[in-house]
Amino acid sequence: MIEEKSMGGLPAFVKCKCPRCRQGDMFVNKNPYQLKETMKMNDTCPICGQAFNLEVGFYYGSSYISYAFTVALSVATFVAWWVLIGFSLADGDHRLFYWIGINAVLLIALQPYLMRLARRGWLSFFARYDKDWRLHPAEKPERLNNAQEGNW
Numbered sequence: 001m002i003e004e005k006s007m008g009g010l011p012a013f014v015k016c017k018c019p020r021c022r023q024g025d026m027f028v029n030k031n032p033y034q035l036k037e038t039m040k041m042n043d044t045c046p047i048c049g050q051a052f053n054l055e056v057g058f059y060y061g062s063s064y065i066s067y068a069f070t071v072a073l074s075v076a077t078f079v080a081w082w083v084l085i086g087f088s089l090a091d092g093d094h095r096l097f098y099w100i101g102i103n104a105v106l107l108i109a110l111q112p113y114l115m116r117l118a119r120r121g122w123l124s125f126f127a128r129y130d131k132d133w134r135l136h137p138a139e140k141p142e143r144l145n146n147a148q149e150g151n152w
Contacts, residue, residue: 009129016116019124021048021133026120032112039115049138050127059119066118070107073114077103 012022024047029037041052053059081087081099107114130136 013117013120013124016120018045018048018050019120019127020050020130020138021045022129023047026052027116032116035112038112048133051138051141052123054126054141059122062118062122065121066114069114069118073107073110074103077106
């Protein structure tokens with residue numbers, strides 16, 4: 001049997017792989033633009049068994065990561081627009097307002113993917129990469145309350 005080698009940190013992050021083994025998919029459907037299943041996650045990693053839902057309401061913290069991604073993306077598009085096109089309100093072109101519109105459309109279009117990246121990033125703070133994950137079994141979450149799961 002050929003062992004599958006785990007990918008590097010950034011490719012695993014971008015592909016929303018398990019932060020512990022960097023091989024298993026976090027989400028049931030790989031396509032974030034199937035909107036009915038955008039946030040549907042596996043309960044555990046299919047490869048290493050890492051639990052993806054560590055406690056009730058765990059992913060509320062991912063909103064901070066999502067906010068950071070959208071601010072960073074907006075700053076990047078702002079700088080790119082400024083360097084490539086420039087801003088001017090005095091000449092009647094209103095290029096600032098064009099950037100605002102294009103940036104808003106871009107953020108809306110990327111939102112499903114950014115939400116997934118935010119969840120992956122948030123889980124990475126709590127489930128670290130373990131190159132010897134086969135030797136160390138995944139810890140079971142201790143604060144999970146299945147009866148309260150749907151109340152959030």
